[in-house]
Amino acid sequence: MATNGSSKDRELLPIGTQAPDFSLRATPDQRVSLSDFRGQPVVLVFYPADFSPVCGDQVALYNEMLDEFSTANAQILGISVDGAWCHLAFGKSRNLHFPLLSDFEPKGEVSKQYGAYHDDNGESSRALFVLDAGGIVRWNHLSPDGINPGADGILRALDALTPEQRGATRAARAS
Numbered sequence: 733m734a735t736n737g738s739s740k741d742r743e744l745l746p747i748g749t750q751a752p753d754f755s756l757r758a759t760p761d762q763r764v765s766l767s768d769f770r771g772q773p774v775v776l777v778f779y780p781a782d783f784s785p786v787c788g789d790q791v792a793l794y795n796e797m798l799d800e801f802s803t804a805n806a807q808i809l810g811i812s813v814d815g816a817w818c819h820l821a822f823g824k825s826r827n828l829h830f831p832l833l834s835d836f837e838p839k840g841e842v843s844k845q846y847g848a849y850h851d852d853n854g855e856s857s858r859a860l861f862v863l864d865a866g867g868i869v870r871w872n873h874l875s876p877d878g879i880n881p882g883a884d885g886i887l888r889a890l891d892a893l894t895p896e897q898r899g900a901t902r903a904a905r906a907s
Contacts, residue, residue: 744847744859744872751776751867754842756833757816764809764831766867771899773806775886776861778848780877782814782822782832790858790880795828797883804890805865805898809833812856813840848874862889865899 745751751774755765766774777794779787794801794808801808810832814822819832835842835856843849848859860881862871871889875881890898 744874745845745861745869747869747872749869751861751863751869752842752845753867754845756811756835756842758831758833759820760816764833766809766863769807769809770867771865773804773865773890773893773898774861774863774867775801775806775808775890776846776859776863777808777810778843778846778856778859778861779810779812780850780855780858781812782818783825786858786878786880787812788822788826791828791832792826793880793883795826795830798829800883800887801890804887804893805900806862806890811835811842813843813854850877860886862886862893864893864897866897868897870897 751766753766755763758764779790781787791810808830810830813835815836816834819834823832839854840849843856848857850857858875858877858881860873861869864870870893873881873885
C-alpha cells in the first residue's frame, strides 16, 4: 500500500513482501537482475520518463547522493518504460553513475508487479522502494508524478535497517 495515499487507487507492493526478482536491460546488450544485488539493500526508483523535468531533477539528486547510499551499502536502480537507448542518452546527458533499467518489453511488466504503473498513460508511476539485503520491501512511497519526492524518506528507511537487513552481519562473517 502506498505510504502517502495513492492516486487512482494504485497500491504499491506492501512493506514486508518479498520483492519480485526481475531482469531488465541496462544497455542494449546488458541485463541487470535484482538478484545480482542480493546481500545488500537496494533502492528502486520507478519514474515516468527520461528527459522530463521532474525525473531529471530526481535522478540528478540521487546521483549527487551516491556516497550517502554507498555508506548504507545500498545500490540504487532507476526503472522506467523508456528503452535502453533512451536510458543511455539520458544517463550520459545527466552524467549518471547508477543503472537505469528499461521496463520496455513487455511494457511495464516489472512496474506492474510493484504496483507502480499508470495503465491510463502507459508509464511507470513515481514510486520508491527500499529493499533490505534479503530482498524484502522495508519502505515504499508513491509520489504524484509532478512532485520530486527527494531523498529524505529513502535515507530514513536505510538508516532504520538493522545490521542484518543491511547485509552487514553477512559481510562481517565473510571477512
